[in-house]
Amino acid sequence: MFEITLLCPQDRVETLSDALDALDALSVSVEDADAQTDAERALFGEPGMPPPQDGWQRSRIQALFAEEAQAREAAALLQAQDFFNGCRILGVAAVPDQDWVRLTQAQFAPVEITPSFWIVPTWHEPPAQAERLIRLDPGLAFGTGTHPTTRMCLRWIARQGENASAADPLGRTLDYGCGSGILAIGAAKHGAVDIDAVDIDDAAVQSTVLNAEANHVQLNAGLPERAQGRYQTVLANILATPLKVLAPLLCAYVAPGGSLVLAGILERQEDELKAAYAPYAALQVADREDGWILMTAQR
């Protein structure tokens, strides 16, 4: 394989990507040319909010071709176009053959939640001390255990589940915004019963069904309407803005004496979350990691 790498301003990304596509590029990828420098700017807004800007100031485009001649011809053709003004070819180079599957897998090692509770990809042997584990491979849905918000929820689940004094520590459980289903599966592994796992994204629901099967766990996955009645445990790892909107709904799902567990909240958002939930529940910070907080409330 041969790769063209080029640099272009924000307003040329789409035109160049389309042109590379038309020139039979096998793939075209776009990255922030200023990533990891002081000029790097975030592109993602919270759900429901516009992104802070439409694109990066300068993008690095990489296009893959099967043959060197094709790549060089494409580079020459692009340079002859008017729209290429202000853009620059950085190089045409051979891409060394690699075992891409192995390379991708190597990025996902087992994740320790507690010394006895682990998330383990299927291509890894479980660690000897893992008494409870979730088998999970990275897929389309969020939730592999590598993000602090997921880990904090799982730690909270493990603390309840490992609490020997309670017979049924988690009880009926709702995972609202289930992604891969990791929290619902983790709850099942710690004694939760009659578990509902819901998400607005169909792909997440499908992923939850498959991951639950792979972990021999029984749960009901579906769209948010699937959640019904009251739950002893309500888990929601979404983001601050939707969590604020969902405050009355999520609190209404919590049974008297039950627990509400919220994640996806940055440290600086603590007060706004407390204020949004104040009419229904008194949120407290229960854990922190890498600038994120876990907030919980008893009803």
Ligand SMILES: C[S@@+](CC[C@H](N)C(=O)[O-])C[C@H]1O[C@@H](n2cnc3c(N)ncnc32)[C@H](O)[C@@H]1O
């Ligand atoms: C950050 S992921 C969390 C996934 C998983 N629960 C975890 O802890 O790793 C958030 C999930 O919430 C879903 N989501 C976002 N807004 C939602 C809403 N209003 N109702 C239900 N699900 C929502 C997203 O589709 C996504 O799968």
